[in-house]
Amino acid sequence: MAQRAEQAGGSSISGIANEIAAQMDSLSTSAPIAEEAIARDLEEEPEEANSNSEDDDSDDSTIRQYSMINSYRRPSCANPAARSPAIFSSSMPDHGYLSKKEREAVRSEERSLLRDNHLLPPKHPRRGSEGVLSSLGRRISTSGLRKVRSEADEEALYPDGSPSEQTALLDGDPSLPYGGLDSPKTINKRWDEAVAAGKISTTWQRETKVLLRTSAPMILTFLLQYSLPVASIFTVGHIGKIELGAVSLASMTASITGYAVIHGLSTSLDTLCAQAYPVNPRLVGLQLQRMVYFLWLMIIPIATVWSFGTQILAVIVPERETAEFAGLYLKVLIAGAPGYAAFEAGKRYVQAQGIFSATMYVLLICAPLNAYLNWMFVWKLKWGFVGAPIAVSITETIMPILLFLYVYFIDGSKCWGGFDRRALKNWMPMVKLALPGLVMVLAELIAFEIIALSSSWMGTTPLAAQSVLGSITGITWQIPFPMSVAASTRIANLIGATLAEPAKVTAKVAAVFSVIIGVANLLLLYGFRNSIPRLFTPDEEVIELVAALLPLCAAFQVFDATAATCNGILRGLGRQEFGGYVALFSYYVIGVPISFGLGFGAGWGLYGLWAGPAIALGIVSLIETIFILKVNWQKAVHAAERRNQLG
Incomplete structure (x- = not known):
């Protein structure tokens, strides 16, 4: 979390920072590994499938020195547990491509900044010659009502209803949106000129809106995903404090030995999909298949550990009954592990295409469903403690199914080329990229989990209290x-x-x-x-x-x-x-x-x-x-x- 303390005088902290940075730079080899993997896949790829014309944009084919499009960074990360530090790739990702949606979104942001700095006319400039009745009729129409808010924003920029003489945009057509200067070529040209001239600035109001707009759906997504284990803690906690401590202990063990492993290994798709997409979008689907098979193979040792959860935890935890409940929870979770792995890989498959809403929509369905299943199994059907892991396993199985339905019927199928035998080979580059992510996830996760595990040596009550405290602070952190x-x-x-x-x-x-x-x-x-x-x-x-x-x-x-x-x-x-x-x-x-x-x-x-x-x-x-x-x-x-x- 803490960063280089780059202080004057060449302090010891600064020296350590420079040394570590140099070591990390020397270890940064993800791009060549990915390129080699994609090259191997292309050797066996049918020639007719090697185009990506749909997302190509001739206006962006040439590198623009100041373009936000060429510097765009995806908001991707792995968040394996409630209180662990956030895990990101070891270097700034160089995706090498943007999906069509991402290009449009970034260009829209460039256009908006140009407009705010009076370098483009407003989208809908006020028509001074328009009569009162015609203006009223236009405004109360359906299309007019949709424009009221944007016009209010633009009139704040141009109080007299039109750009001033200082805008240098009189060559546009005032009857058209943005003065008719809304073409990608014009935006690109004016943006580069404006940045080079130092004319682009922003305000705290604009940046506030941007941060709220972009973070709101992520906050919802993170809260929904975190609610899956919390629902079990919340439901089981009302049975007794032994059960409350056991479900927390089981969730912690599952995070360290299973979920964090899946998270860490799947981070390699962030690089592999980025390298595959511009060459051939269908190779993204191939990487997805390869990762799913790899994760399912890794579930075998994970399931083995979970099967012996009672015996393992009995050695660590002094309370035998707590270890038995936690071991039972882990055994039942095995059924949902394949679905969880498929969902994590699928999440990166859609994110590689710039589709970030798919996960949120899936969780909007699965999070309430998980809470309902917990209540129904534990209390309504009176299954007791075992009902909680059953609810979680069912939810984890449904999640990839809903994500598949989203891709098939709504968006994301472009990168799917069907099942491919090539997914069963060329695994070594994927493994090389996955292991560093796994190490970082586990290293940062274990710090907080050590604290949670230590509370079990203080008795049943402290362990139960630790479960509640971890859940509460986990929610606030989201x-x-x-x-x-x-x-x-x-x-x-x-x-x-x-x-x-x-x-x-x-x-x-x-x-x-x-x-x-x-x-x-x-x-x-x-x-x-x-x-x-x-x-x-x-x-x-x-x-x-x-x-x-x-x-x-x-x-x-x-x-x-x-x-x-x-x-x-x-x-x-x-x-x-x-x-x-x-x-x-x-x-x-x-x-x-x-x-x-x-x-x-x-x-x-x-x-x-x-x-x-x-x-x-x-x-x-x-x-x-x-x-x-x-x-x-x-x-x-x-x-x-x-x-x-x-x-």
Whole structure:
């Protein structure tokens, strides 16, 4: 999370940062591996399927030095667990292509910025010669009503209803939208000229709208996906505190030994699909098949571990009954693992085409369904504890089916060329790309899970309280984290287009949002500290312990939100590698020892265990904030220019 503390005088921190960065650069070999893999696939590809004309755009075939299109970065990431740090690729992704939707979206953003800076006329300039009645009739029409809002925005820019003499756009036709200057060629030309002349600027109002617009669907998606395990904790928690602790322990074990493995391995599709799409879209479907088969093969050892979950956990967890319940939960989860793996691979298949709404639509159906199934199986049908993992397994099986139906009937089938025998070979490049992602996912995930597992040695009540606390703080984290993804994407795009000042404005807006979100979470957790635990369990001992610990959790909400958002800003700057290693240092060298020292050595119990991550988050957010305050934004722009030239 924390990033390079690039400070004056060549401090030791700066030296370490430079050394780590150099090492990471030397290990960055994903592009050649992917290119080699695609070349092998192309050797056996039918010649008639080697075109991608639908997404080609002649106006963008030549590299535009300042284009946001050529610097576009997808808002992709892996989020394997509730409280683990976010996992991203080790370098700024070079996708090498954009889908048609993405091209249109980025060009629309360029056009909007040109209009706001009075370098294009408004879309619908006011017609001064139009009569009152005709104007009223036009406005109350169906099409007119749809334009009211956009016209209001444009009139704020042009109070007199038309561009001023300073706009230098009098060559356009005022009777046409954007003065008739809305062609891709014109937008490209004017954009490059405007950026080169330093005429593109932005406002905090615009960047606020952009961040809210892009982060809102991601927040919804993350909350929905996180609700799947929380529904089980919420439902089972009302049976008893032993069951509550067991479902938390089982979810943690499933994350480390299964879900994180699937997440980490599937990240290789981010690179492979990017290399395959511009050559032949159907190769994206081939990569999907190959990954699904690979993940299903990996489920065999995962299922073996889950089958012996009771025996394994009995060695680690002192409470035998807790280990038995958790082992039962893991055994039932095996049935849903193939569906979960297919969904994770399929999610990257649609994202490779610029389709980010498919996952949200699937979760809008599956999340409520999962909650209903949990209630029905556990309470309505009186199956008890075992009903929760059954509900999760059914949901995980339905998710890829719904995603397939979306692709087949709505959007995304272009990249599917049918089942292919080539998916059974040429696996080594995929494995080479998948292993680094797996290592990073597990390394960052285990830090928080060590804390959760340690609580089981304090007794049934602390373990149950840990389950509730982990769920609560996990929910609050699903808001600043998607905001950080939106900020990262926006800043990367602006930096890539050599717009240093607008990128700084976005960073400032994101930082303010992080503080607002953190304070809101703080007030929520502290104000309802006695009420929130009762939503998860009726046990008074657990409620009392959670209520006592929620002020501590509330206290680090500002640090948590700030660290997440600053992490996103630094990813946008392309400085995330060092941040990942500082995060590992903060949690393993500082946070975990403090947790064990205070939790067990000083006898503070669960309060001591949570003090470690709280202190680590404070350190992380402090280092990141210092770095961002001292960052050289123009230097980041120069780095982006070099990437564009190499592109």
